[in-house]
Amino acid sequence: MDAAPAEVTGASPAAAANRPVPWGAVWGQPDAVAALQAAASDPAGMTHAWLITGPPGSGRSTLAYAFAAALIAEPGDEQVMRQVLAGTHPDLTSLRTEGVIISIKDARALVERSYFAPSLGRYRVIVMEDADRMAERTSNVLLKALEEPPERTVWVLCAPSDADLLPTIRSRVRTLRLHDPDVSDVARLIADRTGVDEVTAEQSARHAQRHIGMAQRLATDAAARARRDETLRAVLGVRGVGDAVEVAGRIVAVATEDAKALTTERDESERAQLLRTLGVPEGASVPPAVRSQLNALEDDQKRRATRSLRDGIDRVLTDLQSMFRDVALLQFGRDDLINRELEDDLRALAAAWSPQRTFVVVDRLAETRRNLEQNVAPTLALESLLVTIASGRTL
Incomplete structure (x- = not known):
């Protein structure tokens, strides 16, 4: 929800x-x-x-x-x-x-x-x-x-x-x-709900692009804020195929760890609850008669884990879209940035790239999101994207 x-x-x-x-x-x-x-x-x-x-x-x-x-x-x-x-x-x-x-x-x-x-x-x-x-x-x-x-x-x-x-x-x-709320309104809501300071609330609302749930998570989780910053800086630092492979692997690894953290405790609780309902004592072997129900639960949990991983990677891609959107704005003389903390790096990139190159990357980001929905391997999809960012291919 x-x-x-x-x-x-x-x-x-x-x-x-x-x-x-x-x-x-x-x-x-x-x-x-x-x-x-x-x-x-x-x-x-x-x-x-x-x-x-x-x-x-x-x-x-x-x-x-x-x-x-x-x-x-x-x-x-x-x-x-x-x-x-x-x-x-x-x-x-x-x-x-x-x-x-x-x-x-x-x-x-x-x-x-x-x-x-x-x-x-x-x-x-x-x-x-x-x-x-x-x-x-x-x-x-x-x-x-x-x-x-x-x-x-x-x-x-x-x-x-x-x-x-x-x-x-x-x-x-x-x-x-429905419509998007303003960043300032989301920031006030997050500050009211969580008690965080105004600076953190505003930054979280801006980085979440007004997504209330994500803004609340960023506001209350310093590690999540740090991971986001590290990921964007790592992508800005990609210079070749070797960097692309390393950073893509790192993004998938972090998303996998996040997915496990979100699902493992719930999976164990659901399994224990099902076994109690079926009358299987804790620590006892699972009788053949109830294995089919346990297998069905495990299949559901695997699908949930896959969805959680895909959602995590999609969130990274959303953050990257915001970053290259900022580059495009700077190239056209605008400065209402989502990622203000990276302004110096983004200005340097905007000066080094043509708008055409920026739009190629924005298009490839959208294509990568679509490919992930079609079950393309996440690591391969990210490697291809990052090579495009590094090389500026116009294919």
């Missing part, structure tokens, strides 16, 4: 605490909140399939669950709303893939649930986070359910952009587009 964000850009984040459930966690999207509040209060004009789009960290998922709570609960029933927000209400079905793609099996399960009548609430709500991770075959599973949902079922899809979904999906949903 996107990091929970307050209400109006420029308003104090603390004001969110005084707003009614379920909208108190939604920050920086007043127009979207108003549209969904109006929809939830007007059953006659209700749209039964929605697509919430916005950049990572804009609060797509937070808004989706707030909308679900407003739809399921009777007006003013905060107890039920909080149950929906906690993900425990029987009339909420949600899917957030932790794999590389959303499987057809998972999509079919959502469609099946969508045809159940609400058991307790006003509506049954199906929330699909990361809807952009559906392959075409998976999207086709959803088409009829989105086109003709039961009267009291509402679908809410979340994706970075409507362009990430098939036209056949887009034609069946009402799209609600």
Whole structure:
């Protein structure tokens, strides 16, 4: 889920605490909140399939669950709303893939649930986070359910952009587009939430490019800030194939360590919980009768680890895009930089390179991100990118 964000850009984040459930966690999207509040209060004009789009960290998922709570609960029933927000209400079905793609099996399960009548609430709500991770075959599973949902079922899809979904999906949903908050507003939110100083909050919001969850992580994790700085400086120092191979290996190694740190403890807890549920004593061998369930869990965990690694590398590529975006701005006489701490190095690079060379690198960064989504080996993809940076090839 996107990091929970307050209400109006420029308003104090603390004001969110005084707003009614379920909208108190939604920050920086007043127009979207108003549209969904109006929809939830007007059953006659209700749209039964929605697509919430916005950049990572804009609060797509937070808004989706707030909308679900407003739809399921009777007006003013905060107890039920909080149950929906906690993900425990029987009339909420949600899917957030932790794999590389959303499987057809998972999509079919959502469609099946969508045809159940609400058991307790006003509506049954199906929330699909990361809807952009559906392959075409998976999207086709959803088409009829989105086109003709039961009267009291509402679908809410979340994706970075409507362009990430098939036209056949887009034609069946009402799209609600979120916007980026300002860096200064994200910085105030992060300072309020974490207690960090204003300088760290501003730097973190800027480096995260207003992604609230990432800004909070950078603000509260000095090691993450240091790794980001070291990575950007290392890429600036690449001069040839040998450097490219070394730096690419280092980036993948760091991303792998981060992925393990995020998943190992959870994996062990899930395994222990499953064995307890199956009645297997701690330390005992796993009986053949339950091995299939354990294998299924391990397969899910492997997919989650792969996704976590890819997300980590994609975050590095996002940081590199911000750096070469800064170079391009300097070449055209602009100085509103994301990476101000590297300004001297970036000015030197802007003077040494032509704008054409900078745009070749920016294009190759976008291509590398696409290639990683197509399961290209991360190390090879990064090596190719860094050789391009070092050589300035215009292929």
